Amino acid sequence: MSYSAILKEIARGVHGARDLSIDEADQLYGAMLDGGVPEMELGAILIALRMKGESADELLGFYQALESRLYSLALPAGGVRPVVIPTYNGARHQPNLVALLALLLVKFGIPVLLHGTLESQGRTTTAYILRELGILPCANLGQANLALAGEGIAFVPTAVLSPGLANLLGLRNRLGVRNTAHTLAKMISPFKGESLRLVSVSHPEYLEKMRDFFETTGLRALLLRGTEGEALANPKRRPELLYCDDGKSQLLFEAEVGPLKSLPNLPESIDAATTAAWIQSVLSGQHPIPLPVINQLACCLYGAGYTTDMNQAKAIVAMETSSLVMA
Structure with missing residues (x-):
């Protein structure tokens, strides 16, 4: 060549x-x-x-x-599709609540694989928050399979799934800008199609590009404009949530527009320890879950095959999260 x-x-x-x-x-x-x-x-x-x-x-x-070069993980038992969450950005201004969404999914019995970087680059990464919550990075594929089978959740550094991709991602520090690897990292799944990918974009034109990609490939994904680059619905204002499967796209939630009616109760600081403590308080029912996260949770239940009806997914999540707050 x-x-x-x-x-x-x-x-x-x-x-x-x-x-x-x-x-x-x-x-x-x-x-x-x-x-x-x-x-x-x-x-x-x-x-x-x-x-x-x-x-x-x-x-x-x-x-x-x-x-063709991505290492594979065993598909967890249970009859629902695992949710794959790429996490490569972290928090700079808003709290990073990716771990909250992941642990809510685990409460519903849906396996969650998070993959991403261990480097902070001055941000509060999901890996740091997960560590505060007692979830450590998996050093190899065997550890990841055991974690998924036992705990229903695993964080895997990119190098475990694709050393070559990790090397290309690492060139950002030398080149000073992102490269194609940062786009591709959001699209991978080690479960060979039997999963729901959460894919975030930062610009509207990339949302169209990702939608075209998933419609062409027929792969399953939930697309959204992320929060500071993370695949999480902004807890202050819900973005458009677009579901792709079998070559078709379905708008599950429209983006919220207009003035904010209210602000959710969020962590006072974006550091890992404060964020993790706040997530634990939410999971124990001390604080309500931000509505956009509840909406995204319903989309994930639908995409993971927990239910085949989106309205039913909304009803299940509304009932379960209400009982969580009241507990």
Whole structure:
């Protein structure tokens, strides 16, 4: 593979660059994941793709390469699909409540796999909050399988699932900007399709790109504009919640608009210890769950196959979370 020839095509700017075909993208990203691209060319390719933006075919090809190299986990027993939550950002301004959503799902008997980074980069990451809650990162696939089977929840660093992807993610510190790996990390599942992915985006155009990807592949996902990059409905104002499955999209909740009617009771600080203590108080019924999180929880029950009717999912969650607050 000639990397200089590829750069001549993709590094001509937003308007002059040519997109790669699915096969070309598959071969290129496979080489990148395998560590076969020289360092200088690798940096140039990542920056070129960042400037150009990935086409639909390129995303498909990149995903194919990653999927074929992704390590697998055993599908947990129980008859419901596991929920896969990527967590790569953490909190900078708002509390990171990803762990709250995950533990609420576990209360319903739905297995949850969280995957992401252990590096904080000045933010409060989900890994730190989970540690405060007694949930430690899994060092290998065996530990992850045991945690899922026993506790119903596991946090797995990216390198355990895909060392090559972890290496590409790590280049952010050297290049100063994100790269395609940050998009792909949100799309993976080690359960080979038998799961519900929670996929967040930051910009409206990426929501359309992700919807097109999941409609094309037929994979199952809940799409939303995340909270500071995390796949969590903003507890202050619910975003649009879009469910993709079998090549179709379904709007489960519309985005809230207009002035805020009220503010939810949230942690006083965004640090890991304070956030974890607040999550524990919510789970014990001392504080109400923010309504947007309840809405997302209902979507997850529906997408995980806990129930085949969305209205029933809403009713179940409303009843169970009300009893939790009253307990």
